[in-house]
Each structure stands twice: as C-alpha cells, then as structure tokens.
Amino acid sequence: MVVGMAALLAVLPAAAQYVGKVAKTDKDTPELRSIAVVEWTGDLSDPKAIRLVPVSVLDGGALQDGGIYLARPEPLAVAPEVEYQLEEDGKPTGLFDIKNAGQQFGSWVGLGSWKPMPSAPRKPTAKELTKTRLDDEDTQSDTPVLHRKHHADDPSSGSSGSASSGSGSDSGAGTAPSDPDRPVLHKKSDSESKSPSTDNSGSGSGDSASSSSSDPDRPTLHKSKKAEAAAEPAVESVSGDTDPDRPRLKRGKSSADAVEVAPTLVGFPPDLQQAVAVSDAKSRPAHPWDYSWATADDEPKMQAKMEDLARGALGLNPPSAAPAPRRTATARKSTKPAPTPPPPAPLEGEEFRVFELSYGSGATLVLSAHTGGTPAQQKFVTLIAQPDLYGNLLVLKKNVTDGAHLDDKPRMRLVDAVDAMADNRGELLFELRGNTQRQFALYRVLRGQAEQLFVTGGGQFGSSSSE
Numbered sequence: 115m116v117v118g119m120a121a122l123l124a125v126l127p128a129a130a131q132y133v134g135k136v137a138k139t140d141k142d143t144p145e146l147r148s149i150a151v152v153e154w155t156g157d158l159s160d161p162k163a164i165r166l167v168p169v170s171v172l173d174g175g176a177l178q179d180g181g182i183y184l185a186r187p188e189p190l191a192v193a194p195e196v197e198y199q200l201e202e203d204g205k206p207t208g209l210f211d212i213k214n215a216g217q218q219f220g221s222w223v224g225l226g227s228w229k230p231m232p233s234a235p236r237k238p239t240a241k242e243l244t245k246t247r248l249d250d251e252d253t254q255s256d257t258p259v260l261h262r263k264h265h266a267d268d269p270s271s272g273s274s275g276s277a278s279s280g281s282g283s284d285s286g287a288g289t290a291p292s293d294p295d296r297p298v299l300h301k302k303s304d305s306e307s308k309s310p311s312t313d314n315s316g317s318g319s320g321d322s323a324s325s326s327s328s329d330p331d332r333p334t335l336h337k338s339k340k341a342e343a344a345a346e347p348a349v350e351s352v353s354g355d356t357d358p359d360r361p362r363l364k365r366g367k368s369s370a371d372a373v374e375v376a377p378t379l380v381g382f383p384p385d386l387q388q389a390v391a392v393s394d395a396k397s398r399p400a401h402p403w404d405y406s407w408a409t410a411d412d413e414p415k416m417q418a419k420m421e422d423l424a425r426g427a428l429g430l431n432p433p434s435a436a437p438a439p440r441r442t443a444t445a446r447k448s449t450k451p452a453p454t455p456p457p458p459a460p461l462e463g464e465e466f467r468v469f470e471l472s473y474g475s476g477a478t479l480v481l482s483a484h485t486g487g488t489p490a491q492q493k494f495v496t497l498i499a500q501p502d503l504y505g506n507l508l509v510l511k512k513n514v515t516d517g518a519h520l521d522d523k524p525r526m527r528l529v530d531a532v533d534a535m536a537d538n539r540g541e542l543l544f545e546l547r548g549n550t551q552r553q554f555a556l557y558r559v560l561r562g563q564a565e566q567l568f569v570t571g572g573g574q575f576g577s578s579s580s581e
Contacts, residue, residue: 145395148196149171149532150198150393151167164226165224165377167223168180168189169554171183197210201391201530203469203530204402207231208228210228388529403470427495460486462486463482465481471542491517493515498564510563521550531543542559544557
C-alpha cells in the first residue's frame with residue numbers, strides 16, 4: 115500500500131506538466147472582429163479613389179493594433195479576400211472587398227472595391243401565395259378535378275388551327291396527318307443536297323451547279339502560296355527556323371500583374387470622406403446608434419448650447435459687458451432702445467452628432483468645429499457631452515488645439531460610433547490628425563466619463579491632446 119501511494123505521488127507532478135488542451139473554450143468567447151476606416155473621394159457608389167485603414171482587431175476579449183496584428187507581411191486585417199461591412203450610425207451601407215494591400219507613409223492600407231449590400235429576396239404577393247397553395251392542394255388531393263380540354267384553335271396548344279379546317283398546311287407543331295397516303299413535305303437532308311442531280315430536264319443554273327460540284331475533274335481555286343507568304347507578317351517567318359540555338363524574343367509578364375488593385379488614394383485630399391467598417395466571422399444584427407429625442411425642439415436647443423460652449427473654448431464669445439451705470443432721472447425719461455447684441459461668431463466646419471451608445475442610455479453629444487483663417491491660424495475644438503436631468507450639459511471630454519501645434523496636440527475628428535468589443539455597446543471612433551502623422555482612437559462613454567479605450571500606433575502621439 116505504501117509503495118502504491120509513493121508511485122501515485124511520483125506520477126502527479128508529471129501529470130501537472132501536461133501542456134495539452136484540457137479545458138474547453140467558452141462558447142461565448144467572441145470571434146475575431148476587425149474595425150477599420152474606409153476613406154474615399156467622390157461618390158461612394160462610384161468612388162474616384164478608395165482605401166481601407168485598419169484600426170483594431172478583437173482577439174480573446176483584447177483589442178490589438180490592426181495595423182500590425184499577425185503581419186505576414188501584410189496584417190491580418192488587410193489580407194486579400196477579407197470583406198468589411200460599411201456602417202453609418204450602426205446601419206449597413208455597403209461592402210468593401212480587399213484585393214491586395216500596400217504601405218503608405220509606413221502604414222498598411224487595404225486596396226479593393228466597394229459594392230452595395232445584397233438585396234433581400236422579394237416576398238411573394240398574396241396572389242402568388244394563393245396560386246401556390248391551390249397548386250399544392252391540387253397535386254396532393256385524390257379528388258378528381260375537371261380541367262378544360264385544349265382544342266386545336268387554342269393558342270396555348272401550339273397549333274394554328276388550320277389543320278382542323280382542312281384548307282391550310284399541316285405544319286402545326288406536334289400534329290400528324292390523319293391520311294397515311296397523303297404526301298408529306300420533308301426538309302432535304304445534307305446528303306441528298308450534295309448528291310448529283312438525276313433530272314436532266316431542267317436547264318437552270320442551279321442544276322448545272324449541283325451537277326458540276328460532283329465533277330472530280332473540275333478545277334478549283336486556291337490561294338497562291340506566294341500571296342500567303344506576302345500576307346504573313348515578317349515576325350511569323352521564324353516559325354520554320356530549325357536552329358535550336360537561335361535566340362527568340364518573347365513577351366514578358368510584368369510583375370505589376372499580380373496587383374489586382376493599384377493604390378489610387380494617397381494623402382489627405384480636401385474632399386476626403388470616411389466611414390467605419392466592420393469585419394466579423396459571426397453574423398450579428400444591426401445596432402443603430404440614433405438617439406430619439408422626447409420632443410422635436412430638444413435637439414436644436416442642445417446643439418445651441420454645444421455651439422456656445424465651443425465658441426467659449428475657441429475664444430469667439432465677446433467679452434462680458436461692463437455693468438450698466440445707474441440710471442438718472444434724465445435717463446429714465448429717454449426712450450432710446452437698448453443696443454442689439456451682436457450675432458454669435460460663426461463656427462467653420464461644424465459637425466454635430468447625437469448617439470445612443472447602449473439600449474436605454476441617454477444622449478451622447480459630439481460637436482467639432484474650427485475658426486477661419488489660414489491653416490496655421492485656425493483653432494480646433496471637439497466636445498463630448500451629455501445632458502443631465504435638468505437640461506444642463508456635462509462636458510466629458512474637450513479637445514482644443516491650433517494649426518501651429520497639431521503634432522503636439524492633434525485635432526480629434528469623429529468618424530462614427532462602432533461596437534468594437536462585440537458587447538452591444540458603442541464606442542466613439544476618432545481620428546487624431548496632426549500635420550505629419552495620425553492615429554485612430556476608441557473612446558468609451560460610461561458613468562459620466564469618456565475614457566480612451568484604445569489607440570493605434572502605441573499611444574505616444576496625441577497622448578496629451580485632451581483636457
């Protein structure tokens with residue numbers, strides 16, 4: 115017994131070192147899910163130029179950098195034959211198929227083509243459903259059914275009706291003559307048409323031609339060999355060369371033929387447009403991020419408040435007026451109206467979006483704008499805010515920068531909301547753009563805070579871009 119226990123204890127450490135797969139993978143573990151940004155110019159249905167920029171890949175519940183994840187040499191997110199679904203506010207708008215990948219300014223991009231979403235199958239009409247049901251009942255029932263007899267003059271019978279009248283030809287399809295001695299016209303076969311004519315009574319040219327075609331002594335015309343040689347191109351004359359060592363020129367195959375789609379979009383043109391794209395092995399239902407306001411007047415009121423906050427951040431609000439002097443008796447008698455306040459300063463490039471990032475959550479407002487002037491003089495602002503129960507705005511994130519410091523504090527440009535974690539909760543996808551570089555960042559809005567969930571490129575660029 116002691117020897118047996120000792121042997122069992124000796125086996126236990128060896129069994130603990132087994133490196134095989136013991137536990138089963140949780141079926142709820144999400145599959146690979148890739149998030150990217152499609153950029154194009156022109157109309158999306160027929161873009162002038164288009165490309166896909168990878169952002170993140172969800173693997174085992176963790177977000178990986180889509181620009182370097184499993185690069186062999188191109189990353190997995192831009193491998194050929196990967197298909198992405200374009201979304202706007204969580205609703206699918208089209209598909210993007212990657213054909214090949216390349217590098218632009220040291221970053222990988224996917225090259226391919228856009229195509230519309232496949233249309234849903236047409237639903238049968240009520241009349242078609244009724245006809246199908248009656249046909250099924252007719253086929254499966256044993257009850258005798260009376261059918262209308264097809265007559266010869268019925269257009270659906272395939273006969274012209276002349277056979278029944280006796281005055282027309284008997285060329286009706288599928289009808290045989292009732293009189294067996296009645297002559298029937300048949301199409302002359304090829305063998306009969308090539309046989310020599312035995313009728314010598316005719317003197318027409320057709321008979322002479324048929325008889326002469328079978329004459330073996332009749333001369334025939336052939337193309338002259340000299341004419342054939344003159345008509346052939348000079349390059350074909352080497353086909354008869356028997357010298358095996360003679361060098362031959364052959365059309366080469368260009369190395370560019372392996373590239374199915376060439377890059378057409380380089381840099382950041384002024385008319386550049388962006389959309390979020392998702393590639394997932396699982397089929398998930400669409401999750402729209404639109405927020406429904408209680409009344410139609412709530413949205414313009416909230417937008418006006420966001421614009422006022424943006425003007426204050428950009429320094430566009432006029433300075434507060436000095437306190438009015440004490441009115442005297444003479445001033446009380448004056449009927450001069452008070453001066454009209456100046457209109458608010460305009461905001462250039464304003465973009466205002468409202469999202470419901472999870473079912474039943476409140477509104478999340480995002481506003482981006484900038485001032486006028488030259489690019490170096492412009493100031494940029496992006497605000498993320500939520501209204502409280504009293505209609506006041508709580509600013510969760512504020513990004514303010516100017517054209518002279520974009521590489522230190524890049525501007526935040528909203529792309530869209532997207533479910534990057536596959537948990538039915540939307541994240542805000544921003545582009546952090548500087549003068550010479552850029553990144554993409556995902557922000558999660560939760561419990562009155564907007565925290566950076568993920569950023570491409572290591573997170574060094576734009577780490578101090580927000581307040």
